[in-house]
Amino acid sequence: TSLATSIGGRTFDNCMMNAAGIRCQSKKDLDALIASNAGAYVTKSATPEKRAGNPSPRMQTLPHGSINSMGLPNNGLEYYLDYVIDDQHNRPGTTNFLSVAGTSLEDNLAMLHEIQDSEYDGFVELNLSCPNVPGKPQVGYDFDRVNTVLDQVFKFYTKPLGVKLPPYFDLVHFDQIAEILNQYPLTFVNSINSIGNALVVDPQTERVAIRPKGGFGGIGGASVKPTALANVRGLALRLKPEIAIVGTGGILNGVDVFEHILCGASMVQIGTQFGYEGTKIFDRLASELREIMNQKGYTNINQFRGKLKTFD
Numbered sequence: 001t002s003l004a005t006s007i008g009g010r011t012f013d014n015c016m017m018n019a020a021g022i023r024c025q026s027k028k029d030l031d032a033l034i035a036s037n038a039g040a041y042v043t044k045s046a047t048p049e050k051r052a053g054n055p056s057p058r059m060q061t062l063p064h065g066s067i068n069s070m071g072l073p074n075n076g077l078e079y080y081l082d083y084v085i086d087d088q089h090n091r092p093g094t095t096n097f098l099s100v101a102g103t104s105l106e107d108n109l110a111m112l113h114e115i116q117d118s119e120y121d122g123f124v125e126l127n128l129s130c131p132n133v134p135g136k137p138q139v140g141y142d143f144d145r146v147n148t149v150l151d152q153v154f155k156f157y158t159k160p161l162g163v164k165l166p167p168y169f170d171l172v173h174f175d176q177i178a179e180i181l182n183q184y185p186l187t188f189v190n191s192i193n194s195i196g197n198a199l200v201v202d203p204q205t206e207r208v209a210i211r212p213k214g215g216f217g218g219i220g221g222a223s224v225k226p227t228a229l230a231n232v233r234g235l236a237l238r239l240k241p242e243i244a245i246v247g248t249g250g251i252l253n254g255v256d257v258f259e260h261i262l263c264g265a266s267m268v269q270i271g272t273q274f275g276y277e278g279t280k281i282f283d284r285l286a287s288e289l290r291e292i293m294n295q296k297g298y299t300n301i302n303q304f305r306g307k308l309k310t311f312d
């Protein structure tokens, strides 16, 4: 039973990897991902310079997931660009993801120029959906802005690039974002990022769970899976076939991976649960996914990708 997948002409021997932001901020984190059975890694979203991020407590475990308002803490673009180029030398032929999340269009363009002019030949994941930079609206919820950003990017960027999107909650919004994305030579679309600006309250202390932004933060984990599957399916039904879908959100076990692929995902990313379990999760998920595939008689994931049935 093969768990292999391909995106943009690159093949991955396992369709599962981490989600940006979780256990991928330091070289140590990334080395652990390389040593694991994950099919690839994505680096913590980078800004041009190192950032400390929001004050703690800024992330909280929940019974069915997590809430976070990290505030984009990262070691700066050069740190991650150096890492992925070094890895490219050490392991030629492998493809990984470098995530960038500038807090302005200028920052995003500056970072992409630097990457374009570098010897990096892997994927870039342009994060348009960070919900936790105080005072900065999510680009992903401003369709004209998304159009402007992609128009500017593809004036010069020629390497494989995808975008990380927030969840949408209206079918017309699926239509509108897909209409924009279909105009660009995107390699993939990653859906979803955390459900932004939720609020978790502790009734005992009568206080919010995290310090930043008065307690408002992004939700991840089990509780977001129905929204994640809807976004994966909604985009799969609307995006041109050249744009692959990376499914993120609510994956705890192999059946969740199966459901994301059934909805149209070519690759899946695990965030919250990977944060709790560490890299051994990729071994568990691989055996659980193989189990359900064997039960159903599938030998590779192409046989059921996007084959979700409806009643009509």
Ligand SMILES: C=Cc1c(C(=O)O)[nH]c(=O)[nH]c1=O
Pocket (backbone or CB within 6 Å): 021, 045, 068, 069, 070, 071, 072, 073, 101, 127, 129, 130, 131, 132, 133, 193, 194, 218
């Ligand atoms: C890149 C910032 C993000 C953050 C963050 O650093 O606060 N948290 C998320 O749930 N998603 C993000 O995209």
